[in-house]
Amino acid sequence: MASSEITSTCEKALYPFGEFSRFVVHELPEYNQKEEYAKGISASNGLIPSFEDVLEVVYDQPFLVRIRAMGDLGMFLVSSELGQTSVSQDIISRLKVLAASAGVAPRDTYSSYVNYNPVEALRTFTGNKSEVNFIRQLQQSDEAIRPAAEKLLLLKKNPFHENRIKFLEETVSCVNMLKQESRTVHQTVDPAFFFKCFRHYFFPIQIGGQEYSAPSAVHLANLIVVDIVTGTASESHLQLIHSLFPYFEPKNKFRIVQAMSRPSLKEHYLEANHLDELSLLDEIYQSLIEYRLTHQGIVNRYIRKQDPDVKYGTGGFPFDSFLQELIEMVKVSREDIHRYVKK
Numbered sequence: 001m002a003s004s005e006i007t008s009t010c011e012k013a014l015y016p017f018g019e020f021s022r023f024v025v026h027e028l029p030e031y032n033q034k035e036e037y038a039k040g041i042s043a044s045n046g047l048i049p050s051f052e053d054v055l056e057v058v059y060d061q062p063f064l065v066r067i068r069a070m071g072d073l074g075m076f077l078v079s080s081e082l083g084q085t086s087v088s089q090d091i092i093s094r095l096k097v098l099a100a101s102a103g104v105a106p107r108d109t110y111s112s113y114v115n116y117n118p119v120e121a122l123r124t125f126t127g128n129k130s131e132v133n134f135i136r137q138l139q140q141s142d143e144a145i146r147p148a149a150e151k152l153l154l155l156k157k158n159p160f161h162e163n164r165i166k167f168l169e170e171t172v173s174c175v176n177m178l179k180q181e182s183r184t185v186h187q188t189v190d191p192a193f194f195f196k197c198f199r200h201y202f203f204p205i206q207i208g209g210q211e212y213s214a215p216s217a218v219h220l221a222n223l224i225v226v227d228i229v230t231g232t233a234s235e236s237h238l239q240l241i242h243s244l245f246p247y248f249e250p251k252n253k254f255r256i257v258q259a260m261s262r263p264s265l266k267e268h269y270l271e272a273n274h275l276d277e278l279s280l281l282d283e284i285y286q287s288l289i290e291y292r293l294t295h296q297g298i299v300n301r302y303i304r305k306q307d308p309d310v311k312y313g314t315g316g317f318p319f320d321s322f323l324q325e326l327i328e329m330v331k332v333s334r335e336d337i338h339r340y341v342k343k
């Protein structure tokens with residue numbers, strides 16, 4: 001490939017809609033930070049991509065570019081909704097075309113905000129360094145837990161794989177790493193700024209009569225795979241995971257479906273009376289509980305202490321009971337193992 005072609009491919013990957021994408025990355029956040037949403041939208045001044053531009057992305061660009069294109073339109077849509085401007089319908093119709101081709105909900109998603117958000121042209125709502133650090137922290141947390149999901153999916157196919165002990169030990173380390181990474185938020189993200197300035201970016205919006213959630217760590221597919229394959233996910237949690245399917249990119253929908261086939265590793269190892277494996281599962285559960293307790297501490301500082309009256313998280317859940325139930329769910333799995341080992 002000639003060097004000019006390489007440059008234009010890189011440019012397209014970073015800014016799928018050219019000037020419009022540049023506006024969303026470099027200019028819109030300043031208006032958002034000042035809460036001048038309508039002014040920001042009118043400053044975009046005719047940059048909204050045409051349907052031909054959208055179709056070019058749909059037909060000619062790889063998945064990563066389509067997801068970033070959706071992120072740009074989705075973030076613009078949020079500002080447009082907050083500014084009560086009339087451009088929302090134009091954006092929604094374009095998002096729907098892209099959504100059908102990418103296989104995700106028709107807005108900005110966890111994939112565009114976290115997984116495929118490029119360092120060189122980071123998409124933020126406010127541009128503030130607290131938000132930049134928040135995104136990096138989510139990216140690093142996701143990276144920390146990813147190897148565990150990969151190893152567990154291998155074990156899912158072959159629970160008695162010759163490297164099973166190594167894979168389970170690696171999973172314990174990954175969950176511990178997830179805990180460390182999440183905790184770093186305390187040093188890098190300002191709680192007051194989070195609460196006052198960019199939390200409102202994360203609320204659901206109505207698209208075509210249906211409500212769609214904003215990017216949320218509730219959509220962290222790698223942790224979901226860990227919960228399901230190790231056997232902690234309760235029936236009600238599995239149902240909740242099903243309701244989140246529109247937000248997972250196709251690869252993760254597939255991995256979660258793979259993870260969901262029974263039996264879980266817990267059931268396999270209980271059945272086979274494999275005590276070393278059960279003891280490692282127990283360690284994984286303990287680490288998951290510690291991670292979730294750490295996360296509750298984050299929620300306490302970033303939401304509860306900012307406003308004690310807030311009951312619902314941006315994912316739409318009554319977070320006190322929601323997060324506590326997830327801890328109780330893992331405890332139930334620990335008890336299953338303890339009861340068996342005592343027999």
Ligand code: HEM
Pocket residue numbers: 137138141142181182185189194216217218220223292295298299302303312313314315316317318319322323326
């Ligand atoms: C300012 C920092 C953070 C706040 C205020 C926060 C808040 C919340 C809230 C309120 C929920 C409940 C669901 C809902 O939104 O309604 C939630 C869920 C969740 N959050 Fe966070 N969070 C933060 C940072 C993080 C980080 C850095 C991670 C790391 C991956 C993370 C991972 C999760 C996960 C995985 C869930 C789903 C519940 C679970 O599986 O335990 N959060 N978060």
